[in-house]
Amino acid sequence: MEIADLRSFLVIASQATLRAAAEVLHQSPSALSKALRRLETSLNTPLFDRVGKTIRLNADGERLRERAQALVALAEQTQTEFRGVSSKPHCRLMAPAVLQWRFGPALAQLLGEQYAGAGMAFAAMFEDAALAALVRGEGDFAMVTELALGSAMPAGLASMHLGAVTMQLAAGAGHPLLAQAKAVGVGVFAASTAAVLQYDFACPSRSMFCGLERGARADGWRDDRLPRRIRFWLDDLQLLLALVRSAQALAYVPDFALAQDPQLLRVQVSDCPYECVEQAYLVWRPATLSAWQQSLLDKLSRPSLRSPG
Numbered sequence: 001m002e003i004a005d006l007r008s009f010l011v012i013a014s015q016a017t018l019r020a021a022a023e024v025l026h027q028s029p030s031a032l033s034k035a036l037r038r039l040e041t042s043l044n045t046p047l048f049d050r051v052g053k054t055i056r057l058n059a060d061g062e063r064l065r066e067r068a069q070a071l072v073a074l075a076e077q078t079q080t081e082f083r084g085v086s087s088k089p090h091c092r093l094m095a096p097a098v099l100q101w102r103f104g105p106a107l108a109q110l111l112g113e114q115y116a117g118a119g120m121a122f123a124a125m126f127e128d129a130a131l132a133a134l135v136r137g138e139g140d141f142a143m144v145t146e147l148a149l150g151s152a153m154p155a156g157l158a159s160m161h162l163g164a165v166t167m168q169l170a171a172g173a174g175h176p177l178l179a180q181a182k183a184v185g186v187g188v189f190a191a192s193t194a195a196v197l198q199y200d201f202a203c204p205s206r207s208m209f210c211g212l213e214r215g216a217r218a219d220g221w222r223d224d225r226l227p228r229r230i231r232f233w234l235d236d237l238q239l240l241l242a243l244v245r246s247a248q249a250l251a252y253v254p255d256f257a258l259a260q261d262p263q264l265l266r267v268q269v270s271d272c273p274y275e276c277v278e279q280a281y282l283v284w285r286p287a288t289l290s291a292w293q294q295s296l297l298d299k300l301s302r303p304s305l306r307s308p309g
Helices: 003-014 018-025 029-041 061-085 096-116 126-135 144-152 238-247 255-259 291-300
Strands: 046-052 054-057 090-095 121-124 140-144 158-172 182-185 186-193 199-203 229-233 250-255 262-270 277-284
Touching: 003 029, 003 144, 018 029, 018 121, 018 144, 018 238, 018 291, 029 262, 046 090, 054 061, 090 096, 090 291, 096 140, 096 158, 096 238, 096 250, 096 255, 096 277, 096 291, 121 140, 126 140, 140 158, 144 186, 144 277, 158 238, 158 255, 186 250, 199 238, 238 250, 250 277, 277 291
Parallel strands: 090 121, 090 140, 186 262, 199 229
Antiparallel strands: 046 054, 140 277, 158 250, 158 262, 158 277, 182 186
16 A cells, blocks of 8 residues: 555545546546555455446545545655655645635745745635535645634634634725715725715625625625615625725725725724624644644744734
8 A cells, every 4th residue: 555545545535536536636547547446456445436437435435534644644744854844845725715815825925934845725615615625635724714613613623713804894095985084094084884874885695704695794794783785796806896996886895905905995984883803713634734734833823924914
């Protein structure tokens, strides 16, 4: 039984067909089929049920997947420890796109500082899917919000707090609301709820974190208390920001997105008692933790990454 075959097995287990797995691994389907036969022969056990062109893990395959994840992680940890700085880990991070935008660059930079030439694969997926993929061994880390940890976090995972994402009201420089608002700082204006609610909003129909259809409350605004006039429904954050820049709509957006765009101005709703704050966490599997992952987690214990920015 070879570690390389176990790595191939884990990828095959995550895909519906050998061809799909071969594309992930940049191998031919025939080479991957030989690796699978070699592994099944060494274990004297079939690991998949073949249904037409698709394959599905059987009970023995499910048993092996957990052990294969641990063996592959141990092999990678051993290589890292003996090769030292010459080892180049490849981190697989699964998270909603909005969390990747906020924390992904800092994580990539931190990993690169520790291991020159280290790579990262960013897989955009909503929280439940990211946690499920992490359990299956398809990634090294996931990022989710506190709500996902409480409602859907599978057993056998650990987490670390990364920081907060605070939703803030944004307007474009040419928006008529600003003529009624009071400047209270550089790029910051204050307006009443009565003034704000006179204007059109853009809003996602799905939560940017969990992907569930939540209608008017998908962005965290309390429409049950302060109902808005939503003119634009969309699920592309960049398009939403473009509508705000062009002064066609107001929007409730993540604080870091607003801070990074000089064409967006923050509107403080002076008499609004509500605020939407999402706490973000990094999640991993302790049972398969490699040395480079542990090193990254040790660095993350410093507060610098988790500061707003």
